[in-house]
Amino acid sequence: MTLFIQQLFDGLALGGVYCLAAIGLTLIFGVLRIPNLAHGTLYMLGAYVTYFFLVTVGVPYVAAIGLAAVVLAVIGVLLERIVFHPLRNAPHTHHMIAAVGAMFFFQAVAQAIWGADFRRMESPISGSVTILGAQISWQRIVIVVTAVIVLGLLTWFIKRSIHGQTIEAIEQDRTGSSLVGISPSRVSMLTFGLAAALATVAAGLVAPINLLAPTMGDALSLKVFAIIILGGLGSLPGAIVGGFTLALAEVMTSTYVSAAAGEGIAFVVIVLVLAIRPTGLFARAVQR
Amino acid sequence: MLTVRGLSAGYDAVDVLHAVDITARAGELTVVLGANGSGKTTMFRTISGIVRPSAGSIDFDGRQLPDLSADSIVKAGLAHCPEGRHLFAKMPVEKNLMLGGYVRRRNRGRVRELLEHVYELFPILHDKRHQPAGTLSGGQQQMAAIGRSLMSDPSLLILDEPSMGLAPLVTAQVLDAVAQINRDGIGVLLAEQNAQTALRIGHHGFVLAEGRVVLSGTASELLDHPDVREAYLGV
Numbered sequence: 100m101t102l103f104i105q106q107l108f109d110g111l112a113l114g115g116v117y118c119l120a121a122i123g124l125t126l127i128f129g130v131l132r133i134p135n136l137a138h139g140t141l142y143m144l145g146a147y148v149t150y151f152f153l154v155t156v157g158v159p160y161v162a163a164i165g166l167a168a169v170v171l172a173v174i175g176v177l178l179e180r181i182v183f184h185p186l187r188n189a190p191h192t193h194h195m196i197a198a199v200g201a202m203f204f205f206q207a208v209a210q211a212i213w214g215a216d217f218r219r220m221e222s223p224i225s226g227s228v229t230i231l232g233a234q235i236s237w238q239r240i241v242i243v244v245t246a247v248i249v250l251g252l253l254t255w256f257i258k259r260s261i262h263g264q265t266i267e268a269i270e271q272d273r274t275g276s277s278l279v280g281i282s283p284s285r286v287s288m289l290t291f292g293l294a295a296a297l298a299t300v301a302a303g304l305v306a307p308i309n310l311l312a313p314t315m316g317d318a319l320s321l322k323v324f325a326i327i328i329l330g331g332l333g334s335l336p337g338a339i340v341g342g343f344t345l346a347l348a349e350v351m352t353s354t355y356v357s358a359a360a361g362e363g364i365a366f367v368v369i370v371l372v373l374a375i376r377p378t379g380l381f382a383r384a385v386q387r
Numbered sequence: 388m389l390t391v392r393g394l395s396a397g398y399d400a401v402d403v404l405h406a407v408d409i410t411a412r413a414g415e416l417t418v419v420l421g422a423n424g425s426g427k428t429t430m431f432r433t434i435s436g437i438v439r440p441s442a443g444s445i446d447f448d449g450r451q452l453p454d455l456s457a458d459s460i461v462k463a464g465l466a467h468c469p470e471g472r473h474l475f476a477k478m479p480v481e482k483n484l485m486l487g488g489y490v491r492r493r494n495r496g497r498v499r500e501l502l503e504h505v506y507e508l509f510p511i512l513h514d515k516r517h518q519p520a521g522t523l524s525g526g527q528q529q530m531a532a533i534g535r536s537l538m539s540d541p542s543l544l545i546l547d548e549p550s551m552g553l554a555p556l557v558t559a560q561v562l563d564a565v566a567q568i569n570r571d572g573i574g575v576l577l578a579e580q581n582a583q584t585a586l587r588i589g590h591h592g593f594v595l596a597e598g599r600v601v602l603s604g605t606a607s608e609l610l611d612h613p614d615v616r617e618a619y620l621g622v
């Protein structure tokens with residue numbers, strides 16, 4: 100039972116991280132209808148920039164994540180402007196090739212600045228609490244709480260604020276959006292900025308638990324793609340439910356079956372879901 | 388006032404419109420008639436900045452619309468309620484309307500007024516305001532689309548076949564509302580298959596055929612014109 104509670108918390112913390120990373124990807128898919136293959140490298144850069152502010156500059160942990168999120172939001176907007184905006188009328192394969200190019204570029208930049216070796220970001224939040232007999236580290240509690248707060252703010256932004264609503268408007272009807280005066284180009288920038296900032300929060304939260312490396316985004320990239328396919332491409336609740344489902348499945352399988360099975364479970368879950376519900380769990384009824 | 392001169396436009400370098408001249412006077416209801424495929428929708432899409440013209444000018448209250456982006460055109464006071472409605476189907480009716488006021492978002496007071504005005508015009512939208520737009524009946528969806536366009540506080544409203552796919556009774560309701568909107572002082576440019584009803588509520592009219600204006604005049608002139616009577620009124 101103690102082990103189970105321990106794993107449950109690990110799963111929730113990992114789920115929070117997956118959600119934050121996956122939401123950006125699903126929003127970009129909803130707005131631009133492209134799979135942003137470079138998303139994992141934005142997450143990786145987010146981790147390094149957090150590391151830079153925390154270790155090199157020496158600002159407090161939460162401020163470091165916040166500053167890194169702002170820096171990455173700018174990088175996300177630039178990525179949209181420089182790479183994807185010029186391709187807006189091109190076939191989708193061009194986007195994918197461009198995204199792969201951006202991915203290699205970001206990895207090379209990280210390697211040039213921080214080197215190819217693993218780096219460790221010491222957890223600034225130490226200690227743990229005992230809940231129902233299980234030892235839960237404060238870092239994991241901070242991850243879960245921050246993820247919940249950020250997800251709440253994000254949901255408020257997208258559902259309630261007029262700027263956030265433009266994201267869903269474009270997803271639901273591009274022509275209708277243009278005709279009410281919403282500029283698709285502005286919404287694309289907003290979406291990329293938001294996606295990169297969210298990925299950075301995810302990376303900054305998990306960095307003290309994992310190691311930093313220029314390739315750290317690759318495994319995450321596969322998983323967040325699995326999550327948004329699982330949840331239904333473009334669906335916000337889908338990304339949230341998908342993120343927690345996958346994380347819990349992964350943690351529980353690693354503990355009770357084997358670590359290798361845990362790594363592979365994502366793909367087992369996807370194959371099962373796609374076999375039963377090919378459109379994902381939260382398929383959008385309106386597609387165009 | 389909207390003045391279209393020598394307008395040519397189309398898709399993939401093939402023109403669908405050929406040197407079209409059309410005028411919609413301020414505050415008037417101008418009717419555009421034309422068979423299927425004659426280019427009504429293309430003309431409207433060009434006016435509102437979705438399709439780029441290959442030649443010609445579109446002057447709206449002294450501004451050249453082809454120089455403006457689609458959102459600046461809405462801000463300038465021209466609203467386009469498109470064929471097929473293009474509502475945000477999964478959002479509640481009220482959110483659709485509020486997004487219609489997107490370009491006026493800094494003026495909250497005005498947006499409130501406009502919303503109340505739309506609910507007065509279409510009380511059914513008030514009853515259904517929390518329901519996803521996609522679940523409304525065809526007529527109610529058309530009202531929501533017109534309402535959403537009105538939310539941008541236009542001086543000219545383009546309506547592309549608002550009665551498409553509606554039962555005769557509902558069509559009459561929708562066109563009554565259009566006449567009411569026009570009486571409230573908003574100019575209307577209306578494409579409509581029900582030529583008779585449209586010309587009855589209209590001031591001026593144009594007939595398009597294969598992308599050219601083949602006939603124009605006051606609404607009553609057109610109602611009496613033998614070609615119009617034969618082609619559209621089945622007389």
Ligand SMILES: Nc1ncnc2c1ncn2[C@@H]1O[C@H](COP(=O)(O)OP(=O)(O)OP(=O)(O)O)[C@@H](O)[C@H]1O
Binds near residue numbers: 398421423429470
């Ligand atoms: N997106 C498009 N791409 C290519 N051709 C198009 C497109 N839309 C319309 N056309 C062509 O342009 C011509 C004019 O079409 P348009 O829709 O403007 O006519 P319309 O008068 O609005 O017809 P309807 O009464 O059926 O709505 C048609 O020949 C049509 O096939």
Ligand SMILES: [Mg+2]
Binds near residue numbers: 470547548
């Ligand atoms: Mg048409």
